[in-house]
Amino acid sequence: MQRTLRVALLGVTMLVLAGCSEADQHQIRNLAMPDRASAEGPYTYELWKWAWVAAMVTGVIVWGLIFYAVVKFRRRSDDEVPRQTRYNLPLEVFYTIAPVLMCVVFFFHTVRVQDEVLNLDPEPDMTVEVLGQQWSWTFNHGVGEQENPSATATGDDFAYGSYVYTSGTGANIPTLVLPVDQTIQFNLHSPDVIHDFGVPSFLVKMDVIPGRVNKLQVTPTVEGTYAGKCYELCGVSHSRMLFNVEVVSQEDYDAYLGELADAGNTAEQPLLGGDYVREQAGLDDDSEGHSE
Ligand SMILES: [Cu+2]
Numbered sequence: 001m002q003r004t005l006r007v008a009l010l011g012v013t014m015l016v017l018a019g020c021s022e023a024d025q026h027q028i029r030n031l032a033m034p035d036r037a038s039a040e041g042p043y044t045y046e047l048w049k050w051a052w053v054a055a056m057v058t059g060v061i062v063w064g065l066i067f068y069a070v071v072k073f074r075r076r077s078d079d080e081v082p083r084q085t086r087y088n089l090p091l092e093v094f095y096t097i098a099p100v101l102m103c104v105v106f107f108f109h110t111v112r113v114q115d116e117v118l119n120l121d122p123e124p125d126m127t128v129e130v131l132g133q134q135w136s137w138t139f140n141h142g143v144g145e146q147e148n149p150s151a152t153a154t155g156d157d158f159a160y161g162s163y164v165y166t167s168g169t170g171a172n173i174p175t176l177v178l179p180v181d182q183t184i185q186f187n188l189h190s191p192d193v194i195h196d197f198g199v200p201s202f203l204v205k206m207d208v209i210p211g212r213v214n215k216l217q218v219t220p221t222v223e224g225t226y227a228g229k230c231y232e233l234c235g236v237s238h239s240r241m242l243f244n245v246e247v248v249s250q251e252d253y254d255a256y257l258g259e260l261a262d263a264g265n266t267a268e269q270p271l272l273g274g275d276y277v278r279e280q281a282g283l284d285d286d287s288e289g290h291s292e
Contacts, residue, residue, distance in 0.1 A: 034201045037226060037247065039183075039219035040117045041203035047113045051106065058102070117204055124185035124217055128176070129163070129270035132188065132195035132208040132230060135237035138167035139176045140270035143257055163267045164260040170240040177246045179253035180223050188214040191273025196231035199245050205231050220247040 020028070031052055036042055073082065129140035140163045168174030178184055188197050188208040197216065198205025201224075206216040230241035248256070260266075 033203065035222075036201070036203060037220060037222040037224065038199075038202035038204065039221055041201070041221075043113045043116045044203035047109055050109065054102070054105070118206075118216070120185070120215060120217055121183050125182040126179075127185045127187060128178075129272065130186050130188050130197055130208070131167075131270075131272055132190050132197055132241070133273060134192050134235050135170050135230075135241040136168045137174050137176075137197075137228075137241070137243045138165055138271055139174065139243075140165045140267070140272075141257060141260075142270070163270050164257050165265050165267060165271055166260060167271075168243065170237050173242050173244060175244040175246055176228065177248060177253060177256045178220050179250045180220055180247050182250070183217055183219045186216045186218065188216065189270075189272045193234050194232050195234050195241065197228070198231045199226050199228040201226040201245075207232060220245075223247050223249065 031049060033045055033048060036045055075082075127142050129142065131138040131140070142163055166174050166176070186197065186206075188206060190208040190210045192210060194210070195208040196205055197208050199218075202218050202220065204216065204218055206214050208214065224247055226245040226247070228243040228245050230238055232238075234241065
């Protein structure tokens with residue numbers, strides 16, 4: 001009997017492992033989280049990891065009690081009636097206090113991690129104005145009055161506007177290019193409904209709410225390409241409200257801003273909602289038929 005059980009267990013373990021690709025095993029080690037690519041990521045990941053530990057400890061205790069009760073109090077004869085009990089005060093106190101304690105512990109650590117992740121540096125290295133609207137994104141890189149870095153190489157220096165921007169549509173996903181190891185503040189704007197700006201690999205996200213500007217600071221730590229998305233159901237094309245993030249070296253970032261400027265993607269002010277819609281529709285400020 002013992003031997004049969006052991007062989008069966010071994011078989012199941014092998015089957016489970018055989019079904020796991022390298023990528024699956026990586027996912028399991030990461031507890032289904034992406035690799036951390038931001039300075040904020042490890043805080044979120046630690047919370048996630050210890051939540052798993054707490055859930056597993058609770059699970060083992062609960063499963064243990066279930067199996068104990070199943071075996072210990074199984075019916076031994078057809079006409080057996082179990083001993084009837086009620087008002088077990090110690091037990092009732094326990095199952096009231098234990099979940100409350102668990103909630104308090106989860107709450108405490110959630111607030112602690114949230115304070116850490118959402119903490120705003122008064123002097124971020126740079127600021128990006130993010131416009132989330134049904135159903136795409138526009139990113140305005142505030143650059144101040146400065147030389148066009150890509151033009152410098154050709155001796156063709158000129159200053160460009162205070163903002164360069166890139167934007168997308170549902171069919172043309174925009175790419176947000178960021179320099180590595182810089183603390184970037186995202187000012188989040190919405191002209192229509194609530195969206196949510198997030199990059200899974202950064203392990204942070206924040207709501208984009210019309211009528212207010214939410215601020216989120218992220219420090220990308222690993223160069224690479226990541227997927228970003230809207231995390232808040234915001235209408236029929238919500239699932240297509242995607243963007244790519246490319247984290248690059250400072251030189252590549254400067255060159256990229258130069259490319260945007262060369263392509264004419266400059267603005268005196270960040271394009272926020274109404275401006276952006278008018279620009280896409282080819283309307284200037286004097287045209288009729290638009291309202292704000
Ligand atoms: Cu959205």
